[in-house]
Amino acid sequence: MSVTTRPLRVATRSSRLALAQTEAVVERLRRSVPGVAVEIVPMTTRGDHGAWQDGARGAERVGAFVKELEVALQEGRADLAVHSLKDVPTDLPEGLVLGAFPEREDPRDVLVLPPAGSEPVERHGHAPTDATSALAVLGTGARLGTSSQRRGVQLRLLRPDLVAVPVRGNVETRLRRLDEGQVDALVLAGAGLRRLGLAHRATVWLGPEAVVPAAGQGTLAVECRADDGEVREALALLDRPELRAAAEAERAFLARTGAGCRWPVGAWARMVEGQELELVGFVAIPAGEVREGTAGWMAARGWRRVPLPRAVEADAPAWVDAARQLGESLADELLQRVRSGEGTFLESGAAGGV
Numbered sequence: 170m171s172v173t174t175r176p177l178r179v180a181t182r183s184s185r186l187a188l189a190q191t192e193a194v195v196e197r198l199r200r201s202v203p204g205v206a207v208e209i210v211p212m213t214t215r216g217d218h219g220a221w222q223d224g225a226r227g228a229e230r231v232g233a234f235v236k237e238l239e240v241a242l243q244e245g246r247a248d249l250a251v252h253s254l255k256d257v258p259t260d261l262p263e264g265l266v267l268g269a270f271p272e273r274e275d276p277r278d279v280l281v282l283p284p285a286g287s288e289p290v291e292r293h294g295h296a297p298t299d300a301t302s303a304l305a306v307l308g309t310g311a312r313l314g315t316s317s318q319r320r321g322v323q324l325r326l327l328r329p330d331l332v333a334v335p336v337r338g339n340v341e342t343r344l345r346r347l348d349e350g351q352v353d354a355l356v357l358a359g360a361g362l363r364r365l366g367l368a369h370r371a372t373v374w375l376g377p378e379a380v381v382p383a384a385g386q387g388t389l390a391v392e393c394r395a396d397d398g399e400v401r402e403a404l405a406l407l408d409r410p411e412l413r414a415a416a417e418a419e420r421a422f423l424a425r426t427g428a429g430c431r432w433p434v435g436a437w438a439r440m441v442e443g444q445e446l447e448l449v450g451f452v453a454i455p456a457g458e459v460r461e462g463t464a465g466w467m468a469a470r471g472w473r474r475v476p477l478p479r480a481v482e483a484d485a486p487a488w489v490d491a492a493r494q495l496g497e498s499l500a501d502e503l504l505q506r507v508r509s510g511e512g513t514f515l516e517s518g519a520a521g522g523v
């Protein structure tokens with residue numbers, strides 16, 4: 170069956186990671202739609218230019234990696250765009266939809282220590298296998314390279330003495346900063362390392378009990394025009410309902426906890442035992458919102474499950490509703506905890522950082 174005959178133009182960012190993600194989706198498209206003609210349209214976004222890096226925060230920063238691609242879709246210069254879901258704001262622009270969630274890499278963050286053989290790892294005799302022993306390798310006040318409050322706050326909950334140091338740029342640039350000794354450790358998305366063939370740089374994969382990943386981390390999302398029936402039909406062949414359900418739950422959690430631009434938020438949903446969707450969430454709010462004059466964070470982590478029977482799979486809207494409710498109810502529970510002061514308190518870091 171050929172659902173489309175016209176050539177499809179795929180907008181993508183030009184970074185090595187973005188191109189790898191786009192290649193993966195194009196390959197799936199070619200398998201699902203035999204004979205389809207695909208043209209890749211590489212673009213540079215504001216995020217790549219680093220426009221948001223010089224102090225831009227919140228709304229300005231959200232969407233910096235996807236905006237140009239979306240405008241290309243709206244203006245008809247491209248027919249689909251491949252994104253890392255975690256870069257896609259929860260409110261989509263008018264007239265655009267996420268037509269497929271074709272794959273998800275391992276969503277966990279990883280801790281990257283300097284290459285094996287460096288002195289501290291040898292002193293322990295073996296490579297660490299969990300977050301706590303990996304962090305034990307780092308001396309007091311070690312510099313943790315991350316620009317993400319979500320990562321900085323969660324790792325400082327394990328090791329409050331660590332100092333979060335902003336590290337900008339693409340994955341390769343950040344690894345170079347580590348290798349040059351500008352920081353003592355990095356936290357990155359494991360998915361990015363895997364897709365770049367750099368998984369061997371991951372010292373420890375961080376489970377959600379240590380660091381809850383960003384909503385959508387590791388998931389690829391394909392965006393298209395809502396009224397482009399041909400493309401939507403083609404994308405439907407790539408869509409995986411269980412990834413869509415997870416995406417809905419994580420993004421509902423993110424939207425409910427304040428759009429994720431002001432506060433550290435993490436959310437990871439997945440199918441367990443075949444018929445339940447489990448969501449782990451993390452949120453921290455400035456402690457001053459709970460007790461006036463208190464500097465630092467009030468944090469909470471928790472999880473919830475909802476039955477998502479296979480039988481309902483054909484009825485995607487019911488799945489989506491259940492997934493959204495899961496995200497919203499866990500968000501409400503955790504927000505209630507931090508606002509009532511029942512969360513875990515974390516003092517502000519050195520130099521006013523996270």
Ligand SMILES: NCc1[nH]cc(CCC(=O)O)c1CC(=O)O
Pocket residue numbers: 253254255256340356357358360361385386387388389
């Ligand atoms: N913040 C940029 C970004 N957007 C998506 C990924 C990783 C790949 C993914 O999550 O799918 C990264 C790099 C990182 O956070 O380390």
